[in-house]
Amino acid sequence: MSDDSRPSRTEPRTALRTAAVIPAAGRGVRLGPGAPKALRALNGTPMLIHAVRALAASRAVSLVVVVAPPDGAPEVKSLLDAHALPDRTDFLVVPGGESRQESVRLGLDALPPDYDIVLVHDAARPLVPVDTVDAVIQAVRDGAPAVVPALPLADTVKEVEPAAVPGDPEPVLATPERARLRAVQTPQGFDRRTLVRAHETVTSNVTDDAGMVEQLGERVVVVPGHEEAFKVTRPLDLVLAEAVLARRRLNDGF
Ligand SMILES: Nc1ccn([C@@H]2O[C@H](COP(=O)(O)OP(=O)(O)OP(=O)(O)O)[C@@H](O)[C@H]2O)c(=O)n1
Numbered sequence: 727m728s729d730d731s732r733p734s735r736t737e738p739r740t741a742l743r744t745a746a747v748i749p750a751a752g753r754g755v756r757l758g759p760g761a762p763k764a765l766r767a768l769n770g771t772p773m774l775i776h777a778v779r780a781l782a783a784s785r786a787v788s789l790v791v792v793v794a795p796p797d798g799a800p801e802v803k804s805l806l807d808a809h810a811l812p813d814r815t816d817f818l819v820v821p822g823g824e825s826r827q828e829s830v831r832l833g834l835d836a837l838p839p840d841y842d843i844v845l846v847h848d849a850a851r852p853l854v855p856v857d858t859v860d861a862v863i864q865a866v867r868d869g870a871p872a873v874v875p876a877l878p879l880a881d882t883v884k885e886v887e888p889a890a891v892p893g894d895p896e897p898v899l900a901t902p903e904r905a906r907l908r909a910v911q912t913p914q915g916f917d918r919r920t921l922v923r924a925h926e927t928v929t930s931n932v933t934d935d936a937g938m939v940e941q942l943g944e945r946v947v948v949v950p951g952h953e954e955a956f957k958v959t960r961p962l963d964l965v966l967a968e969a970v971l972a973r974r975r976l977n978d979g980f
């Protein structure tokens with residue numbers, strides 16, 4: 727059995743139902759020319775299918791809403807139909823928007839009323855382990871309105887004055903204390919009403935959903951992320967993702 731189909735430890739039935747929204751409408755400009763990023767293959771299977779399986783591997787997730795490229799919903803529906811996915815999970819596909827934020831909002835708009843917990847997970851993080859998904863859900867069930875998985879940084883970070891011309895030297899303004907910094911991943915988990923309020927209230931462009939909840943003044947907490955939940959952003963990330971999949975195959979003995 728491969729890692730992405732391993733059943734999770736979270737209890738299947740509780741009063742709080744969990745849905746996952748997977749924004750997959752980005753172009754993948756930093757990855758270079760080609761199909762929209764989520765539709766590109768990792769070891770022969772579209773990145774999006776890996777991501778959908780990773781979220782559906784949690785027994786707590788009973789609905790996955792995929793936010794497709796604006797004109798790509800029929801293609802994404804066909805892809806979901808063509809790949810084996812757990813029977814216990816329902817799937818919806820909606821067209822996305824111009825920004826990640828807009829795509830997430832369109833996914834939230836499509837959620838049926840009977841879901842109290844919402845995960846938002848980048849299709850571009852196809853290899854997140856189910857234990858990370860379950861840890862995020864558990865923290866929301868325990869009462870946190872917003873939960874983000876994150877890792878300590880390996881590099882020292884500098885705040886700079888960004889160069890007007892790319893490649894020019896940039897003056898350093900400060901060196902934040904690394905021990906207090908975390909690199910944030912997905913799935914991020916939310917009390918649904920809090921996330922909907924954030925998307926209704928925040929008008930500035932924010933790069934992650936938890937950042938929008940922070941702007942409401944609500945409590946956001948971090949749980950441990952996972953190295954394999956990295957985001958496929960640049961070409962080297964594709965090499966790493968395929969290496970992780972190859973290692974999982976070896977570990978699973980096929
Ligand atoms: N209009 C958009 C832009 C992004 N995303 C999704 O948001 C996630 C994180 O975005 P990122 O990795 O930045 O993807 P892209 O926007 O595709 O990448 P790039 O900035 O290189 O074009 C991805 O799953 C992407 O598909 C989305 O649903 N709708």
Ligand SMILES: C[C@](O)(CO)[C@H](O)COP(=O)(O)O
Nearest residue numbers: 826848910911912933934957
């Ligand atoms: C949501 C996110 O993946 C958390 O790290 C990230 O903020 C997405 O940013 P991007 O600019 O869309 O890559």
